[in-house]
Amino acid sequence: MLGTGAREHALVTALAADPDVSSVVCAPGNAGTAALAEPREVDQLDGGAVAALAEDVGAELVVVGPEAPLVAGVADALRDKGFPTFGPSGAAARLEGSKAFAKEVMVAAGVPTAGSWHVAAGDDARLEQVLADLPAPYVVKHDGLAAGKGVVVTDSLREATEHGRGHDVVVEEYLDGPEVSVFAVVTDAGITPLLPAQDHKRVGDGDAGPNTGGMGAYAPLPWAPPGLVDDVVAQVVRPTVAEMERRGTPFRGLLYAGLALTAAGIQVVEFNARFGDPETQAVLALLDSPLTQLLLGTAPPRWRSGSAVTVVLAAPGYPAAPQLGGVLTGPLDAPGVLHAGTRRTGAGEVVSSGGRVLSVTATGTDVADARGSAYDLLARISLPGGHHRTDIGLRGVNP
Numbered sequence: 001m002l003g004t005g006a007r008e009h010a011l012v013t014a015l016a017a018d019p020d021v022s023s024v025v026c027a028p029g030n031a032g033t034a035a036l037a038e039p040r041e042v043d044q045l046d047g048g049a050v051a052a053l054a055e056d057v058g059a060e061l062v063v064v065g066p067e068a069p070l071v072a073g074v075a076d077a078l079r080d081k082g083f084p085t086f087g088p089s090g091a092a093a094r095l096e097g098s099k100a101f102a103k104e105v106m107v108a109a110g111v112p113t114a115g116s117w118h119v120a121a122g123d124d125a126r127l128e129q130v131l132a133d134l135p136a137p138y139v140v141k142h143d144g145l146a147a148g149k150g151v152v153v154t155d156s157l158r159e160a161t162e163h164g165r166g167h168d169v170v171v172e173e174y175l176d177g178p179e180v181s182v183f184a185v186v187t188d189a190g191i192t193p194l195l196p197a198q199d200h201k202r203v204g205d206g207d208a209g210p211n212t213g214g215m216g217a218y219a220p221l222p223w224a225p226p227g228l229v230d231d232v233v234a235q236v237v238r239p240t241v242a243e244m245e246r247r248g249t250p251f252r253g254l255l256y257a258g259l260a261l262t263a264a265g266i267q268v269v270e271f272n273a274r275f276g277d278p279e280t281q282a283v284l285a286l287l288d289s290p291l292t293q294l295l296l297g298t299a300p301p302r303w304r305s306g307s308a309v310t311v312v313l314a315a316p317g318y319p320a321a322p323q324l325g326g327v328l329t330g331p332l333d334a335p336g337v338l339h340a341g342t343r344r345t346g347a348g349e350v351v352s353s354g355g356r357v358l359s360v361t362a363t364g365t366d367v368a369d370a371r372g373s374a375y376d377l378l379a380r381i382s383l384p385g386g387h388h389r390t391d392i393g394l395r396g397v398n399p
């Protein structure tokens with residue numbers, strides 16, 4: 001397993017529980033993954049170094065968690081050396097690595113998405129012209145990977161223009177409607193969609209404040225229209241996979257469709273080329289069959305009934321200026337506590353080392369039940385100055 005977040009801790013947990021898996025290594029991992037998976041240091045962006053580590057540990061399957069190594073071609077380096085790898089090639093990961101490329105593929109494939117304009121860095125006159133012709137709110141996205149800081153959605157024409165100036169950007173029409181995430185595992189055997197989930201991107205309750213990497217999630221979505229997942233596969237995933245095939249850059253791995261359910265139907269907000277964090281923690285909590293069978297496409301997944309809710313605990317100051325090094329206390333090794341930015345000190349304390357510190361995930365008969373258990377678990381963990389949202393999953397209660 002390559003990566004270090006709560007998503008990786010969730011994946012490691014599922015791999016460690018898989019009867020076909022004898023041992024797990026997580027590079028670099030965190031204080032939580034270390035209980036289940038041997039920690040190893042590696043430069044995640046260096047395909048040669050990752051392949052050398054895979055060789056050293058005799059890896060039979062390498063799962064690449066984050067987007068940056070995928071876009072850097074780490075999965076190619078692994079497959080070139082003969083290691084079975086879950087994660088798309090660098091060419092296919094461009095669906096996440098370049099917003100302009102993703103739009104080009106969607107248009108070619110006839111996938112429903114917001115109208116968009118690609119503006120080259122420095123072409124300020126065109127940027128101003130494109131924005132002037134659109135109504136507010138304005139959506140301006142930096143073309144490349146930006147670790148969650150590349151997108152503004154704003155009513156201010158000045159802010160939108162400032163965000164775009166000097167960058168290669170995609171300007172988009174605004175999509176109005178609830179957002180959902182649908183993950184699909186794409187293998188040679190075909191497309192397998194997972195349970196739909198909803199992320200909570202803004203830092204504060206009621207979706208107030210700036211965007212974050214994600215403050216919580218729940219799955220599945222009791223209010224989702226019937227047939228949503230089948231419609232997403234038919235209208236979005238299948239045509240996109242076919243178009244990538246046609247281009248000679250087949251997509252194999254996890255295709256994450258970020259969607260808005262608008263009055264005009266399903267519209268793609270974005271693609272990612274890997275499992276999403278924090279939705280993965282909720283979705284995998286409901287997986288009742290071996291993860292490797294899902295990733296390798298050898299058997300369809302089985303799901304537990306009920307719901308799962310994930311709540312993220314963030315460091316003080318996150319997202320703008322997280323203060324790290326706070327000491328965590330409580331049941332840090334309890335089932336459902338999934339570490340992200342944590343590390344164990346020489347003295348044996350667990351301290352925060354990232355803006356999103358950990359997440360707690362609980363399952364229940366419905367969203368209300370799972371929410372109750374997740375918040376009970378979180379209440380037993382303390383981090384001085386740490387903060388979390390209190391309304392994760394509320395939309396799924398009494399839908």
Ligand SMILES: Nc1ncnc2c1ncn2[C@@H]1O[C@H](COP(=O)(O)OP(=O)(O)OP(=O)(O)O)[C@@H](O)[C@H]1O
Nearest residue numbers: 114139148150151153172173174175258269270272
């Ligand atoms: N066209 C749009 N209309 C309305 N809101 C949008 C639009 N595009 C993006 N957004 C909002 O901005 C958020 C971030 O945009 P996007 O998902 O493209 O960026 P990202 O940085 O790649 O996100 P992630 O970290 O999830 O990969 C979306 O989740 C959505 O809330």
Ligand SMILES: [Mg+2]
Nearest residue numbers: 096270271272
């Ligand atoms: Mg993205």
